[in-house]
Each structure stands twice: as C-alpha cells, then as structure tokens.
Amino acid sequence: MSEHLSDTARKTTLTPLLENGWSLDETRDAICKEFRFGDFIEAFGFMTRAAIWAEKWNHHPEWFNVYNKVQVTLTTHDVGGLSALDVKLARKMDGLAG
Ligand SMILES: C[C@H](O)[C@H](O)[C@H]1CNC2=NC(N)=NC(=O)C2=N1
Numbered sequence: 001m002s003e004h005l006s007d008t009a010r011k012t013t014l015t016p017l018l019e020n021g022w023s024l025d026e027t028r029d030a031i032c033k034e035f036r037f038g039d040f041i042e043a044f045g046f047m048t049r050a051a052i053w054a055e056k057w058n059h060h061p062e063w064f065n066v067y068n069k070v071q072v073t074l075t076t077h078d079v080g081g082l083s084a085l086d087v088k089l090a091r092k093m094d095g096l097a098g
Contacts, residue, residue, distance in 0.1 A: 002076050002083035013087045022090060025073070029081030030062075031090060035070045035097050043068050049096045050089075059085040061093075 005014070014031070018024065022033045037043040043065055054060050062073040074090055076083040 002079055002085050004076075004079045005082040005084060005087070009084065009087075010082075013084070014082070017087065017090050017094075020094060028075060030073050030075035031082065031086060032071070032073045033090070033093075035072065035093070037068045037070070037097075040067050043070050046070060046093075046096055050093050053092050053096075054089060057085060057089065059089055061089065 022031045025032055064071045074086040076085055
C-alpha cells in the first residue's frame with residue numbers, strides 16, 4: 001500500500017517533473033500532462049506501452065485521447081492524493097514518449 005508523498009519527496013521528486021511539462025492540480029492533489037504525438041497510431045502505441053507498466057505496478061492513469069493527443073492525470077486513489085507511484089509512472093511515461 002502506498003503512502004501520501006511527503007513534503008521532502010515533493011521538493012526532490014516532483015520539481016523535476018513540473019519542469020518537464022507536468023502541472024499540479026492542487027484541487028485533487030494530482031499531476032497532469034498533455035502528450036502530443038505525430039498521429040493516432042503513435043499516441044495509441046504510447047498508451048499501450050504505458051498500460052503494460054501501469055498494470056505491472058497496479059497503478060492506473062486517468063487519461064483522455066483524441067487523435068494524436070493524450071491528456072494524463074496521475075494520482076493515487078488509495079491515499080487520496082500523490083504517492084511515489086505517481087512519480088514513478090510519470091517518469092516512465094516521459095521516457096516512453098521520448
Ligand atoms: C484494488 C486495486 O488494487 C486498487 O484500486 C489500485 C488499482 N489502481 C490504482 N491506480 C491509481 N492511480 N490509484 C490507485 O489508488 C489504484 N489502486
């Protein structure tokens with residue numbers, strides 16, 4: 001079971017993500033990012049790869065896709081806010097998106 005991200009962890013692990021296109025939704029303690037790809041197949045390929053990691057880690061994104069755009073929201077429902085799992089999945093998604 002994950003834990004709510006500590007203030008220290010927020011400074012060290014969240015800051016680089018916020019500098020890399022993620023933004024904080026403070027109303028629900030979530031991080032969000034919009035990824036854009038060349039076309040639908042690239043966007044869906046990204047979603048498919050991310051889905052396999054999400055399933056492996058039992059940590060599932062909220063996301064919305066139209067054509068080449070994927071809007072992602074990450075938060076941990078079990079703790080009612082951000083946990084280390086959100087940071088881990090956000091980093092993985094950045095890596096997969098290239
Ligand atoms: C029962 C199941 O393990 C939980 O609901 C898992 C599944 N995937 C999840 N995904 C996310 N993003 N947050 C969770 O708290 C979460 N919990």
